[in-house]
Amino acid sequence: MAKEKKDSGKTIVLVSGGMDSCVTAAIAAARGGELALVHVNYGQRTEARELASFKRLADFYAVKERLIADVRYLAAIGGSALTDAGIKIPTVAERTEGVQPTYVPFRNTHLIAIAVSWAEVIGATKILIGIVEEDAAGYPDCRRSYLAAMNEVVRLGTRPETEIEVEAPLVGMTKTEIVRRGAELGAPFELTWSCYRQEEVPCGDCLSCELRRKAFAEAGVEDPIRGKKVKGKK
Amino acid sequence: MAKEKKDSGKTIVLVSGGMDSCVTAAIAAARGGELALVHVNYGQRTEARELASFKRLADFYAVKERLIADVRYLAAIGGSALTDAGIKIPTVAERTEGVQPTYVPFRNTHLIAIAVSWAEVIGATKILIGIVEEDAAGYPDCRRSYLAAMNEVVRLGTRPETEIEVEAPLVGMTKTEIVRRGAELGAPFELTWSCYRQEEVPCGDCLSCELRRKAFAEAGVEDPIRGKKVKGKK
Numbered sequence: 001m002a003k004e005k006k007d008s009g010k011t012i013v014l015v016s017g018g019m020d021s022c023v024t025a026a027i028a029a030a031r032g033g034e035l036a037l038v039h040v041n042y043g044q045r046t047e048a049r050e051l052a053s054f055k056r057l058a059d060f061y062a063v064k065e066r067l068i069a070d071v072r073y074l075a076a077i078g079g080s081a082l083t084d085a086g087i088k089i090p091t092v093a094e095r096t097e098g099v100q101p102t103y104v105p106f107r108n109t110h111l112i113a114i115a116v117s118w119a120e121v122i123g124a125t126k127i128l129i130g131i132v133e134e135d136a137a138g139y140p141d142c143r144r145s146y147l148a149a150m151n152e153v154v155r156l157g158t159r160p161e162t163e164i165e166v167e168a169p170l171v172g173m174t175k176t177e178i179v180r181r182g183a184e185l186g187a188p189f190e191l192t193w194s195c196y197r198q199e200e201v202p203c204g205d206c207l208s209c210e211l212r213r214k215a216f217a218e219a220g221v222e223d224p225i226r227g228k229k230v231k232g233k234k
Numbered sequence: 235m236a237k238e239k240k241d242s243g244k245t246i247v248l249v250s251g252g253m254d255s256c257v258t259a260a261i262a263a264a265r266g267g268e269l270a271l272v273h274v275n276y277g278q279r280t281e282a283r284e285l286a287s288f289k290r291l292a293d294f295y296a297v298k299e300r301l302i303a304d305v306r307y308l309a310a311i312g313g314s315a316l317t318d319a320g321i322k323i324p325t326v327a328e329r330t331e332g333v334q335p336t337y338v339p340f341r342n343t344h345l346i347a348i349a350v351s352w353a354e355v356i357g358a359t360k361i362l363i364g365i366v367e368e369d370a371a372g373y374p375d376c377r378r379s380y381l382a383a384m385n386e387v388v389r390l391g392t393r394p395e396t397e398i399e400v401e402a403p404l405v406g407m408t409k410t411e412i413v414r415r416g417a418e419l420g421a422p423f424e425l426t427w428s429c430y431r432q433e434e435v436p437c438g439d440c441l442s443c444e445l446r447r448k449a450f451a452e453a454g455v456e457d458p459i460r461g462k463k464v465k466g467k468k
Contacts, residue, residue, distance in 0.1 A: 069307035073348065077301070079355035099393050105354035106347055109391055113343040114307065120339035121313035141391040149386040156383050157340055157375040159333050 009033040010124040012115045014040070017053030018194050019212060020130035020170055023178050026187035027169050028128050029061050036065035036124060040111050042104065043075025044082045049199035056191040065122060069114045080104040082196060089196050092210040100138035102196060102207070108141035109150065112166055116154050119164045127166045134174055144171055175215035183221045190224035202226075243267040244358040246349050248274070251287030252428050253446060254364035254404055257412050260421035261403050262362050263295050270299035270358060274345050276338060277309025278316045283433035290425040299356060303348045314338040316430065323430050326444040334372035336430060336441070342375035343384065346400055350388050353398045361400045368408055378405055409449035417455045424458035436460075 011028045015021040015037045028035055039054040041047050051068070058066050075083040081090070081101040090101060108131060115127045131142040140146065147168055154164050170178055182189060194212045195202035202209050202225065216223040245262045249255040249271045262269055273288040275281050285302070292300050309317040315324070315335040324335060342365060349361045365376040374380065381402055388398050404412055416423060428446045429436035436443045436459065450457040 067307070067311070069310075071305070071307075073301070073303035073305075074351060076303075077348075077352050077355050079351075103393075105351040105393075106388075106391055107351070109343070109347040109350070109387060113340055113347055114311075116343070117308060117313075117339040117341070118311050121311050140393060143390065146387065146390040149383065149390050152383040153343060153380065153387050154340075156377065156380040157343055159337075159339075159374060 009126070010036060010122065011126040011128060012036045012038055012119050012124045013128045014038055014111050014115055014130065015054050015057055016130070017050035017057065017192060018130070019182070019189065019192050020132060020178060022057060022189060022192045023182035023185070023187050024128050024130035024169060025057055025061060026182055026185040030185050035061060035063045036067070036118070036122060037063050038067040038069065038115055038118060040114060041068065041070050041072065042083065042107065042110070043072040045085070045197065046193065046195060046199050049193045053191055053193045057188065060188045060191060067118055071110050071114075074104060074107065074110065077105070089206050091205045092207055095207060099140065100207070103139050106141065108146070112150055116158065116164055116166070120158055120162055125163050125165065127164060129166060129168050130170055131168045132173060132175070132178070133171050147171065175211050176218040179215045179219035179221050183219065192225070243360070244270060244356065245360040245362060246270045246272055246353055246358045247362045248272055248345050248349055248364065249288050249291055250364070251284035251291065251426060252364070253416070253423065253426050254366060254412060256291060256423060256426045257416035257419070257421050258362050258364035258403060259291055259295060260416055260419040264419050269295055269297045270301070270352070270356060271297050272301040272303065272349055272352060274348060275302065275304050275306065276317065276341065276344070277306040279319070279431065280427065280429060280433050283427045287425055287427045291422065294422045294425060301352055305344050305348075308338055308341065308344065311339070323440050325439045326441055329441060333374065334441070337373050340375060342380070346384055350392065350398055350400075354392055354396055359397050359399065361398060363400060363402050364404055365402045366407060366409070366412070367405050381405065409445050410452040413449045413453035413455050417453065426459070
């Protein structure tokens with residue numbers, strides 16, 4: 001039998017191991033079809049913990065096709081508090097206007113490029129990424145306009161017979177809506193990791209911990225991984 | 235003194251070590267301004283030889299800022315004769331219509347993304363890449379339309395204060411014109427490597443060797459690295 005072009009509606013999900021990518025995977029799983037998960041290690045401080053979350057999420061959704069890609073050159077390039085120990089990760093109180101020090105220059109283009117190359121080879125037609133436009137003030141590559149431009153690059157830069165669409169199902173949601181949607185879909189929040197700083201217990205006061213705490217509180221959902229108690233917060 | 239935003243007209247050149255990237259570096263050098271060179275290892279068969287060419291070219295142009303980025307996950311993803319020993323590299327006679335087996339899926343987006351992340355950190359305003367539209371039948375990510383779309387992604391996906399333009403000065407040239415331009419600029423062709431197959435002596439009959447041979451012959455320039463004699467060819 002001739003080898004047919006795979007077009008089974010296979011979906012690749014970019015999974016960091018955080019809350020947003022967990023809910024993105026839950027959305028993809030709910031749609032049915034085959035899932036393939038990719039995790040990217042870019043030399044971030046909490047990579048070991050994020051990778052463990054990725055593996056647990058892939059097991060949870062019984063995903064066979066997995067790719068772990070190493071882009072540690074991003075840490076060598078530097079310029080971000082997530083990869084450079086010389087740049088401080090700000091607390092919520094220290095947050096300033098504009099692009100955040102935790103911005104990794106042009107990171108999402110690397111992530112999407114990896115998923116697109118893989119999609120061409122395994123015959124996936126859809127790529128899901130958990131970017132959120134609410135974050136866009138801090139991260140220019142989380143905007144709808146960025147994503148539309150990236151889809152044009154994907155259309156022009158791949159084989160003519162390839163049909164790959166990059167979609168961000170959470171892009172217009174608030175963090176609270178993301179928690180609610182995840183809870184509805186039975187997303188395994190207990191397997192995720194959000195803290196920018198630590199790998200054992202969430203620090204509780206980096207921006208990522210704070211956004212997570214507020215989102216669960218506002219959604220009325222109990223967070224199965226509670227960080228250490230932060231002064232004045234339950 | 236306050237740290238000023240670097241805007242000295244610094245240019246990053248993507249240098250594989252082949253003929254096209256050598257001429258691209260020569261063009262950047264002729265324009266003046268500071269140069270920074272980046273080489274990407276994607277697990278291709280002739281990587282050791284290409285890396286040596288990169289280093290010699292960087293020495294030739296006395297470039298201090300160098301980046302070597304490892305994207306060997308592209309070899310793990312596979313799908314190309316350049317990275318997968320199970321896929322044969324065709325000879326010229328075996329060349330078929332359409333996208334070539336040596337196409338590495340979506341490769342140029344990875345290369346450009348690396349240069350853009352680095353440009354944001356070192357304050358470069360220009361990125362030069364040696365893609366050639368003549369190759370576009372075989373490689374979708376060598377077209378002007380692809381490059382225009384990629385520049386839109388760069389504009390939207392980086393910090394608002396960042397001005398980075400990706401330019402392909404050879405895009406409209408034939409291989410013969412590239413050799414002529416390089417010869418005019420004193421490009422060190424003796425340091426370059428083009429063969430897809432081997433690292434000691436060019437095989438002489440892969441597509442890359444053949445295109446190089448024809449280009450030097452038509453340009454009336456002697457190639458300082460001559461491959462083994464191929465039947466019926468001088």
